[in-house]
């Protein structure tokens with residue numbers, strides 16, 4: 429425990445002093461401000477002379493405006509943020525030959541990994557919370573609505589899920605920084621995993637569902653049972669991907685109007701507005717129940733990643749060469 | 750010189766694939782001695798040291814360092830044993846003092862004590878003046894000296910030094926050798942050092958071991974080895990002569 433704390437403190441100091449942290453923060457703040465101003469103005473425009481729909485505050489985060497929504501941005505950029513913070517955490521010390529020294533101090537080896545992971549998580553949390561607060565502040569001024577208890581709770585849950593999700597990517601990149609001696613290789617490997625999950629899993633899911641439950645056009649039309657099976661296989665397969673888990677979870681939490689777990693990308697703001705007038709939102713508690721399995725899955729894959737990390741690192745020979 | 754046994758190995762072996770880096774090593778080191786570990790490049794010296802600290806696992810055999818098995822209880826070993834790796838590295842964006850402070854913290858040395866020790870050891874290795882400079886700007890010799898200070902900050906009972914005087918200037922070397930000598934004589938710290946600089950080893954070591962191709966071909970006090978290899982009556986031998994003789998035979 430002592431070792432973790434000491435290394436954690438040093439790592440935090442390193443993060444705060446690093447150019448990397450400055451650049452990431454600047455980027456996220458910039459994008460956050462731009463998106464919020466655009467979305468905020470759009471909402472203001474739309475709302476003129478209309479009754480305010482419920483949970484309007486959340487629209488600040490989910491409306492796509494002219495570009496993309498903040499939630500989409502984090503969904504895309506979050507993994508990169510995690511990778512960026514971790515891809516050289518262990519091999520940097522290997523290259524600078526300090527790792528040898530570190531592991532010959534009276535600390536447990538796992539505390540090195542744990543401390544590095546936790547400091548990364550802390551940095552991600554700081555960035556996320558700060559950005560959400562910034563957007564909320566801007567949003568309150570622009571739209572003029574104060575968030576209610578439910579909206580705040582939903583935002584908090586959103587931040588927690590995002591933190592877990594980005595931490596998973598941090599874990600992946602730390603794992604690669606243990607496995608690969610060169611930082612460039614570990615960054616590339618992390619990116620490869622990211623691309624794999626982003627694109628190939630959904631591709632693979634549709635290929636697999638086509639193979640297992642092909643939808644054949646017969647004279648009598650499409651067999652509905654086959655169609656359902658097809659859809660189910662596609663869905664289950666794509667749940668392997670942390671991206672799918674994350675986007676479904678955040679959609680459920682932030683967009684309670686929707687009863688399905690389709691991603692936000694598919695729906696425009698107008699559609700959303702019209703829906704919000706004719707439907708009542710899913711209650712918070714039910715939303716939470718829906719996302720709990722998703723959260724557990726994300727935590728589980730992160731732990732798996734850590735298990736591998738320990739296995740590799742604990743028995744690794746550490747030499748200065 | 751009849752202290753307790755502080756390092757002991759039993760057929761300690763390390764294989765990398767089919768290559769045997771350390772072959773059935775049996776060695777005993779007594780408390781308080783200065784032991785010189787010699788051998789050509791690739792002989793297996795560093796590998797042996799790594800096994801002593803639990804930084805790599807032996808393929809077979811056992812080691813016991815300050816009474817503990819480094820593979821099973823690395824924590825216990827590392828609490829009391831210092832290790833200076835060859836080509837030691839530092840956090841280049843921190844200054845000398847910050848580097849030492851970090852290591853002191855990892856060793857649970859409390860703030861007040863650690864500041865005093867840092868001052869003391871910086872003085873001893875001649876880096877007091879440079880203590881607030883970033884280590885990235887240090888010369889090789891300065892880094893080596895800082896490395897020694899860093900090892901000693903935890904006041905170890907036993908220290909493994911992998912080529913400690915490499916990169917030091919003649920004056921620095923002399924001071925380092927005096928320091929090592931006094932550590933052993935005044936503080937009863939056991940020193941186990943690997944080196945290629947035979948005249949230095951001859952100056953400070955009580956006993957030497959010569960390792961060639963993973964095999965320990967000779968071990969003992971230098972004068973005994975001289976008697977055995979160079980014949981009786983030869984007075985002004987050098988360690989180099991002995992070493993070369995073993996090297997050619999192997």
Ligand SMILES: Nc1ncnc2c1ncn2[C@@H]1O[C@H](COP(=O)(O)OP(=O)(O)OP(=O)(O)O)[C@@H](O)[C@H]1O
Nearest residue numbers: 765768769770788789790791792793794795796797
């Ligand atoms: N990770 C590894 N994989 C395969 N072989 C290795 C590995 N590490 C070391 N070796 C081999 O083990 C042998 C012993 O290496 P070691 O570093 O212990 O030598 P050394 O005595 O310290 O040499 P030097 O004086 O050059 O420092 C060498 O032949 C080296 O090639």
Ligand SMILES: [Mg+2]
Nearest residue numbers: 794795835911
């Ligand atoms: Mg060596």
